[in-house]
Amino acid sequence: MSCDLSVEIAGLHFKNPVLTASGTFGYGVEFAQWFDLGRLGGICTKGLSLEPLEGNPPPRIVETHGGMLNSIGLQNIGVRAFIAEKLPLLRQFHTHIIANVFGSRFEEYLDVIRILNDAEGIAAYELNISCPNVKAGGMEFGNDPDEAARLTEACKRLAHRPIIVKLSPNAGDLLRVARAVEAAGADALSAINTILGLSVDIYTRRPRLATGMGGLSGPAIKPIALRMVYQIARAVRIPVIGIGGITTVEDALEFLIAGATAVQIGTANYFDPLVSIKIIEGLQQFCHQQGITTIRSLIGSLQMDEPLA
Amino acid sequence: MTTRTVTRDHRVRILSNRRETHTYWRLRVHLADSIAIRPGQFVMVRTRDQWEPLWRRALVIYRAEERADGMELEFLYKVLGRGTALLSRQRPGDELEMLGPLGNGFPTDADSKAEALLISGGIGLPALYLLAEALARNGRTVRLFHGEPTVEPEGSLPALDDFARVLGPEAITLATEDGSKGFHGVVTEAVEVHLERARRAILYACGPTPMLRRVAEIAARRGLPAYVSLEARMACGFGVCLGCAVKTQSASDRTPRYRRVCVEGPVFRAQEVVWDEL
Numbered sequence: 001m002s003c004d005l006s007v008e009i010a011g012l013h014f015k016n017p018v019l020t021a022s023g024t025f026g027y028g029v030e031f032a033q034w035f036d037l038g039r040l041g042g043i044c045t046k047g048l049s050l051e052p053l054e055g056n057p058p059p060r061i062v063e064t065h066g067g068m069l070n071s072i073g074l075q076n077i078g079v080r081a082f083i084a085e086k087l088p089l090l091r092q093f094h095t096h097i098i099a100n101v102f103g104s105r106f107e108e109y110l111d112v113i114r115i116l117n118d119a120e121g122i123a124a125y126e127l128n129i130s131c132p133n134v135k136a137g138g139m140e141f142g143n144d145p146d147e148a149a150r151l152t153e154a155c156k157r158l159a160h161r162p163i164i165v166k167l168s169p170n171a172g173d174l175l176r177v178a179r180a181v182e183a184a185g186a187d188a189l190s191a192i193n194t195i196l197g198l199s200v201d202i203y204t205r206r207p208r209l210a211t212g213m214g215g216l217s218g219p220a221i222k223p224i225a226l227r228m229v230y231q232i233a234r235a236v237r238i239p240v241i242g243i244g245g246i247t248t249v250e251d252a253l254e255f256l257i258a259g260a261t262a263v264q265i266g267t268a269n270y271f272d273p274l275v276s277i278k279i280i281e282g283l284q285q286f287c288h289q290q291g292i293t294t295i296r297s298l299i300g301s302l303q304m305d306e307p308l309a
Numbered sequence: 310m311t312t313r314t315v316t317r318d319h320r321v322r323i324l325s326n327r328r329e330t331h332t333y334w335r336l337r338v339h340l341a342d343s344i345a346i347r348p349g350q351f352v353m354v355r356t357r358d359q360w361e362p363l364w365r366r367a368l369v370i371y372r373a374e375e376r377a378d379g380m381e382l383e384f385l386y387k388v389l390g391r392g393t394a395l396l397s398r399q400r401p402g403d404e405l406e407m408l409g410p411l412g413n414g415f416p417t418d419a420d421s422k423a424e425a426l427l428i429s430g431g432i433g434l435p436a437l438y439l440l441a442e443a444l445a446r447n448g449r450t451v452r453l454f455h456g457e458p459t460v461e462p463e464g465s466l467p468a469l470d471d472f473a474r475v476l477g478p479e480a481i482t483l484a485t486e487d488g489s490k491g492f493h494g495v496v497t498e499a500v501e502v503h504l505e506r507a508r509r510a511i512l513y514a515c516g517p518t519p520m521l522r523r524v525a526e527i528a529a530r531r532g533l534p535a536y537v538s539l540e541a542r543m544a545c546g547f548g549v550c551l552g553c554a555v556k557t558q559s560a561s562d563r564t565p566r567y568r569r570v571c572v573e574g575p576v577f578r579a580q581e582v583v584w585d586e587l
Binding site: 024025026030031033034054055057058059060061062063064065066067068070072075218219247267268269270271272273274 | 315316317318353355359360361362363364365406408541542544545547548549550551552553554555556566567586587
């Protein structure tokens with residue numbers, strides 16, 4: 001007997017809880033040569049801005065123990081080129097396309113959403129208020145509960161589609177930001193974005209990234225991400241999508257048990273382009289072995305005598 | 310068997326994996342498929358289900374041979390860090406996950422009247438073997454200039470013998486910076502000496518960035534076409550991490566822009582690379 005892997009988020013039905021994370025899956029079409037994208041619960045696109053962005057100077061990435069730092073600088077082709085060149089192919093697949101949106105200014109977020117509103121085949125918007133790598137990457141919104149709420153409210157008023165707000169682990173008070181954007185009308189949250197980090201070349205005594213600091217991702221951040229997702233899921237009523245170093249089906253299950261309604265696979269896509277499919281198959285297998293009929297019964301099922309502090 | 314051109318994550322079996330000289334390892338694997346490979350293309354390799362270290366390692370395809378039951382691929386690599394150290398511990402019979410072929414590769418039909426000068430430094434050498442083979446097969450005049458800081462303790466590089474079999478020993482110039490063997494000096498100086506008597510040449514190069522930059526300068530000054538294969542840190546190798554960006558300006562660009570070494574490269578026209586920003 002097969003298990004029902006479907007979940008509901010923001011009124012959308014996802015066939016399974018495995019999505020791919022923004023910035024790690026290109027515009028989706030790059031992976032279509034290897035598997036049917038329709039098998040995924042959803043795809044979060046590369047972050048889209050109003051105009052194309054060139055990104056940061058190299059070196060942009062560095063490998064660390066169990067992870068990597070990146071400072072790509074939100075390089076993207078711009079929202080109009082995405083709609084014209086990528087979306088027509090992408091929307092042929094039977095999966096939810098979630099457009100990741102960012103702006104260097106408050107109004108730019110709204111401009112991008114206005115343009116996306118007219119495009120067919122997009123299920124939801126994910127607001128990036130948490131990129132650590134560019135000054136104008138939304139970090140100022142992500143760190144301030146009031147600013148995050150103001151932005152969320154304005155986007156929500158304009159958007160024809162549900163709004164998912166992607167939270168920064170670098171915010172001083174993550175839970176206050178989470179509650180503020182929920183109150184401002186966010187339909188769901190996703191967490192976490194990368195954690196600000198540093199790597200130094202001991203011979204040149206310079207940072208290994210051209211921009212100095214970068215965002216840490218990969219298996220190394222999973223326990224931190226899991227703790228944060230647990231806390232956020234307890235602090236809000238809207239669904240939380242868990243992100244952070246998920247590489248195996250066990251990782252994905254931990255996030256669901258800790259309270260995530262779905263997960264996004266990020267950095268693992270780089271070293272295993274088929275990882276999302278392996279995790280989906282692994283979920284089915286786990287549920288079968290454990291006699292679980294619906295994956296929803298796992299969500300937030302963490303067993304403990306009293307809530308963790 | 311049909312030849313595939315699509316890139317896939319192949320599971321390959323190690324036939325041999327041996328330290329060949331002080332610094333070079335030679336890896337031979339069996340691939341159950343037959344795939345079309347262009348000279349200078351690479352694969353992204355990891356041991357089975359490995360994610361520590363996190364990234365796969367990029368290895369240029371050194372040699373490729375058709376077999377009745379698929380293909381045999383050969384790689385030369387240096388143990389430089391955790392990834393290549395792990396690779397060097399894999400034994401015959403072990404399996405590797407090998408994503409490829411990746412990248413654009415060298416053009417083999419450019420300026421077919423010109424003498425082809427292949428220029429390599431250090432571990433850049435493996436990127437040029439399939440090119441040498443393809444050009445020689447097309448009846449082209451091909452010369453190899455290879456540079457090392459010093460000669461290997463065991464003598465000359467066995468890989469140079471592979472090139473000698475294809476091009477003939479007289480077509481190969483070894484340059485050592487300390488003069489321990491062959492031409493005394495950096496490899497680009499040996500190329501310049503040769504170019505004093507050559508009329509028409511096309512340059513193909515792979516090696517350290519200062520060497521490639523010098524090749525670009527030589528080509529520009531003499532008005533020769535030149536192709537360089539670049540290296541960059543890569544997390545994915547197939548165009549999505551955007552980590553391997555290099556600044557380039559092609560004829561159609563109004564201003565320089567970033568291109569991905571893994572997809573638009575690794576081979577670029579030398580004059581398109583913005584060397585100051587590498």
